[in-house]
Amino acid sequence: MVKITDVARHAGVSPSTVSYALSGKRPISEETRRRVEEAVRRLGYRPHVGARALASSRSNVLALMVPLRAGINVPVVMQFAVSVVTTARRYDHDVLLLTQEEGEDGLRRVVDTALADALIVMDVQLDDPRLPLLRGLDRPSVLIGFPADAEGLTCIDLDFRAAGEACVEHLARLGHRVVALVGSPPEVYVRGTAFAQRVVQGFTAAADRGRLASAVHPCEASPAAARAVAEQLLREQPALTGVVVHNEAVLEPLIDAFEELGLRVPGDLSVTAICPDELAESLRVPVTSIALPSAEVGARAVELLMGKLGGKGVPEATLLAPRMTERGSTGRRAVA
Amino acid sequence: MVKITDVARHAGVSPSTVSYALSGKRPISEETRRRVEEAVRRLGYRPHVGARALASSRSNVLALMVPLRAGINVPVVMQFAVSVVTTARRYDHDVLLLTQEEGEDGLRRVVDTALADALIVMDVQLDDPRLPLLRGLDRPSVLIGFPADAEGLTCIDLDFRAAGEACVEHLARLGHRVVALVGSPPEVYVRGTAFAQRVVQGFTAAADRGRLASAVHPCEASPAAARAVAEQLLREQPALTGVVVHNEAVLEPLIDAFEELGLRVPGDLSVTAICPDELAESLRVPVTSIALPSAEVGARAVELLMGKLGGKGVPEATLLAPRMTERGSTGRRAVA
DNA sequence: GCGTGACGTCGAAGCGCTTCGACGGGCGAA
């Protein structure tokens, strides 16, 4: 193994000079830096991370805790993780993988043992058991998603309120005047995460603002429930021409139900969704949708962490602007 | 931060004794061990991994390199990764996540910097560019999948040959006498990975052994190709009643095509596949299938690595026995 | 011409742990 003293000898300087030349923490003459870099290259020197961590109390490792729960979208998580790793590497950091299963103990462990400098926690619940720990820790962390009380925590997520608004505005722009939101299962609005409510708020606000007639229907995650909701909608809002779906599981069955009830998509009914692109693309009728921008969330999460590690102040809340992808499921309202 | 000297003081012993008491590398009296453990608990002592790594040249970290390529099955990778992490934790190790993108340099980096003690490499190609590096490294590694030349490498994967055989045997047991294999796209058999060929070998061997009439058809990953293959099969093997599909992309379109051609599954035609369970379950006709046992592969990979790290000899090749899950797509051959 | 700083470099200390050699005491064998 080639070590810093080897480099120092070859460059004709002291080890500390090598360290400063490589870290830039003290001014080093152009000439010396060149010689050091040359020696590093020739010898293929790689600092020993353990030694570095011990001396500097920085491990250059971020811990990423990924969810295991059923019902989470695996490709989205994976995309996120890859984005975190890729971005972390740009800042010369590596990523340690933790599973939700390890819980608070896992987070505490990697911090206490100085394995990780900072934490990224996914799938944050409204009242997440990890919150007190994260608040108390002296290491920076970033949460993906917003808990009920985000005070003192750095959180990032898609701006679900804006996403709800964007869906309505898109439909309004196409001339639709009567819209409905088919939302998540009822229990999601109670406990679970905050984003479901935010979508409802955005949906309602935008509908009111645009003077659209609107209704909101939570929906269980079953085809039967989808069918029931479809029927109910047509009964209660006979003039309905625009639907926003925020419920991955029923998107397809819902469209099927509408078509069985005699409504063509997008001919009679425009449908737009908040769901992963993969799902929206794969349907028989590709659906105009807003996706969770997982790659962007991952990258931004790392950047926030790097800001905090660098002692910079970072915003506590980061809401990512929704981006809509138009596919085949929305169109101008047919004028009867 | 509480360190080993603190524990030593509280337990009334020297730091080295604490170290030995915790590692078990030297005999320590019952009484002393108890006092040390008590002090550890009271103080909440956690060894500093950097210091430990520096002194022992063991980081207790495994690096896992995951594929990014389009066409790989994300949930399978994720399941594998989670299994690796979970198993690693049982051996008091953590897992560092690397992306394929980082390639050989990434592997070399984590080894040279002593970040990782060992490597797990997924999605191994027949002629993988990482092979020379892995062979030359002084750290143990395990490959998921088999390259063309596995000499000197430790590899693990599903036994695809046995999987091919199992499919045929299952069909034979149900009375089918004429079978066909719909395989991967032709290019997969050329470069790519070895498993496709292994399936063919197993399929053919089992068919011959059972004196079944059989045929093998590679198939492009498009519904049109699926349709064409279905038509061709019926033309060339009119008595066909059993099909094995080893091609995720065409499984669904192929079944659709058969049904459109007037063959009911499983009434007229039994279909079995080698594909992820998720896919097999989600089809209109749930398909009897053999899945890649990703959790088991992950766990075994870690165990192999631990064996190597412990200086034990481990088998170079590990082939996992296929396990078939019967779903609705196979049945007894209808006797006309 | 001399004090003052900034610049560039060095030496040494120390980060927290493991491990090696040594050592005292107890015990069995001779």
Next chain:
DNA sequence: TTCGCCCGTCGAAGCGCTTCGACGTCACGC
């Protein structure tokens, strides 16, 4: 009884790096 050995423990060295204080040099201002 004595020798040798093993058991249990200690002290010290050292893993490879960063960082702090110190020091010499040079340029500048007065």
